[in-house]
Amino acid sequence: MRGPDAYPTVSGVAAAARLLTRRHPDLCRMRPAGESRAGRPLWLLSVGHGGRHVLVVAGPHPDEQAGGATALWLAEHAVRNRRQLAEDDLTWHFLLCLDPDGMVLNETGPAGPRPPAVHYRHVFRPAAAEQPEWAGSFRAPGDELPETLALLAVIDELRPVLQCSLHGTDVGGAWIQLTADIPGLSEPFGKYAAELDIPVQTGTYDAIYWPCAGPGVFVMPPPGAQERFSSEPENAKGSTWSRPHRHGGATALFEVPMWASRRVADPAPHPDPGYAVTLLASRLRKDGSAAAEALERALPLLPVLDGPQGALLRGVEQAVGAFPGLADDYEGLAGRSPVPLTMAHIAALDIAARRIPLRACGMLLRLLDRAGLDDADDARDGEGARLRTGLERRLDAGARDLVGVMDGKWVPVGDQVELQARAVLAAVDLLS
Numbered sequence: 513m514r515g516p517d518a519y520p521t522v523s524g525v526a527a528a529a530r531l532l533t534r535r536h537p538d539l540c541r542m543r544p545a546g547e548s549r550a551g552r553p554l555w556l557l558s559v560g561h562g563g564r565h566v567l568v569v570a571g572p573h574p575d576e577q578a579g580g581a582t583a584l585w586l587a588e589h590a591v592r593n594r595r596q597l598a599e600d601d602l603t604w605h606f607l608l609c610l611d612p613d614g615m616v617l618n619e620t621g622p623a624g625p626r627p628p629a630v631h632y633r634h635v636f637r638p639a640a641a642e643q644p645e646w647a648g649s650f651r652a653p654g655d656e657l658p659e660t661l662a663l664l665a666v667i668d669e670l671r672p673v674l675q676c677s678l679h680g681t682d683v684g685g686a687w688i689q690l691t692a693d694i695p696g697l698s699e700p701f702g703k704y705a706a707e708l709d710i711p712v713q714t715g716t717y718d719a720i721y722w723p724c725a726g727p728g729v730f731v732m733p734p735p736g737a738q739e740r741f742s743s744e745p746e747n748a749k750g751s752t753w754s755r756p757h758r759h760g761g762a763t764a765l766f767e768v769p770m771w772a773s774r775r776v777a778d779p780a781p782h783p784d785p786g787y788a789v790t791l792l793a794s795r796l797r798k799d800g801s802a803a804a805e806a807l808e809r810a811l812p813l814l815p816v817l818d819g820p821q822g823a824l825l826r827g828v829e830q831a832v833g834a835f836p837g838l839a840d841d842y843e844g845l846a847g848r849s850p851v852p853l854t855m856a857h858i859a860a861l862d863i864a865a866r867r868i869p870l871r872a873c874g875m876l877l878r879l880l881d882r883a884g885l886d887d888a889d890d891a892r893d894g895e896g897a898r899l900r901t902g903l904e905r906r907l908d909a910g911a912r913d914l915v916g917v918m919d920g921k922w923v924p925v926g927d928q929v930e931l932q933a934r935a936v937l938a939a940v941d942l943l944s
Contacts, residue, residue, distance in 0.1 A: 517924050518624035522552075522612045525570070525580035529557040529587065529608055536591050545607060546662025550819075552612040554662050557583070559590040560603035566940055567672040567756075569607045569663065572645045572679065574614030575635050575871075578768055578928045579678030583608055585933040600944055605670055610644050610659055617820055625922050628771070628911035631682065632874040638823055639830040640746050645677065649750035663752050671759035673943055675752075676936045679767045683863050683920045685713030685776045686769060686931055687728040688939075691753050692762035698726025700938040708927045710769065711777035715856030717864040718767075720849075738850070743837025766935050768928040771920030775859035785853035786846035792858075792865045793842035799869040800835025806903060807832050810876055813896045814883050821882050824875045831872040838868070859918065866914045873907040 520528070533540040545556040568586060570579030583606040590597050590604045597604075609615055614636055621634025641650040644659035651657070667675065686705050688697065705712045705728070712728035721738050722730035732748055733739050739748055748754060753763040782788060807828060817825050842861065845853065880900050914920070 519577040522609050522615050525608050548613045550613045555608045557606040560597045562601040562603045565670040565672045567605045568676045570678045571609035571615050574618045576680035578680050581929045582932040628915045629908045632870040635874045637871045639826040645752045646746045649746040667755045673761050675756045675763040677765045681769050683771045684769045685711035687713040687767050689730050689765040691732045693731045698729040704934045711774045713776040715860050717860045741841035766932045768932045772923050773918035773920045776856050778855035780855045782853050782858050788858045789842045789845045793839040796839040803832045803872045828875045
């Protein structure tokens with residue numbers, strides 16, 4: 513799929529899928545699988561009539577926007593290869609966007625290449641308890657998100673051999689997380705990444721506790737083993753990732769970067785990892801203190817917030833609340849790391865430490881925009897203007913430093929999509 517260098521919108525993905533079903537009604541069908549919290553349909557596109565089912569979930573995180581285009585790439589590939597589809601006794605199912613409410617909040621920014629500061633200026637990252645994949649780790653029975661319930665119902669209906677969750681990262685490389693090993697996946701994945709000149713991320717913040725099954729491929733730890741930092745209460749076993757295991761299936765998460773950095777692919781041992789993570793922890797505490805102060809100054813200036821604006825505020829509050837515990841976790845790595853820390857690991861931890869304050873800044877600025885603080889002659893508006901100016905400077909400098917320090921290069925959207933789609937195909941082929 514080599515269209516314009518831009519992410520499609522939620523409505524654009526649904527429209528393209530609808531057109532595909534009209535052109536190929538013998539093979540394709542489309543139906544709502546549920547509704548979002550705001551009443552948007554959760555569209556499920558199915559291609560094929562085989563007895564084995566693969567479920568592809570796009571848009572689990574609203575600031576990771578390549579998945580919708582990847583789903584369309586895979587659907588069109590299945591249509592073009594209908595004979596192979598029948599021989600493999602396979603049906604593909606595509607949940608076109610798991611969190612359309614959140615994704616629409618990200619569509620305020622440019623759809624394609626943008627300065628890093630502009631990306632974070634329009635970002636929306638919901639609190640973990642409001643992310644449909646993770647919500648089961650937090651919410652009590654009977655309080656599940658409608659998006660979560662819809663996805664679980666689809667999994668129980670289809671009993672997929674593989675659920676493919678389409679994720680992305682702002683700065684870094686490409687990697688895969690598996691809830692059960694797919695032997696041999698690292699070889700085709702590495703080949704496709706090399707052909708597209710996208711680094712394979714060999715050290716990750718997300719999977720630092722997950723065993724490595726090959727370069728850039730990580731497998732969920734066994735029951736009882738630690739899988740995330742202690743300050744992060746969400747867990748894969750309580751998420752929608754684990755649901756296919758009830759039916760003999762598994763889940764694979766496919767991550768692709770917006771800005772590629774070769775630093776996350778460097779397997780060389782770090783010369784002084786203890787000093788490096790202690791330094792990162794110190795910066796987390798400093799940035800966390802600044803973010804907490806900014807939020808405290810902003811709250812009296814904001815109107816009563818509900819709907820999308822309330823979700824933005826809760827996203828800021830979670831980001832601000834994460835700093836102290838995460839700094840403790842980083843310091844803990846200095847004494848006892850689950851793996852020998854490489855240059856790639858330190859780069860990934862550095863990226864994560866820089867990303868969180870940028871998200872908090874961007875979402876807080878969006879809330880101040882909503883408050884309409886424009887008149888510097890008014891004391892309240894003057895405080896808002898001063899706060900906004902400080903946040904804008906911090907965001908501009910931080911985003912520039914993140915991409916500059918990591919030597920990040922924009923990955924064309926078509927390349928992000930192609931790598932993600934080809935990796936999905938490789939995983940399904942190996943299962944076959």
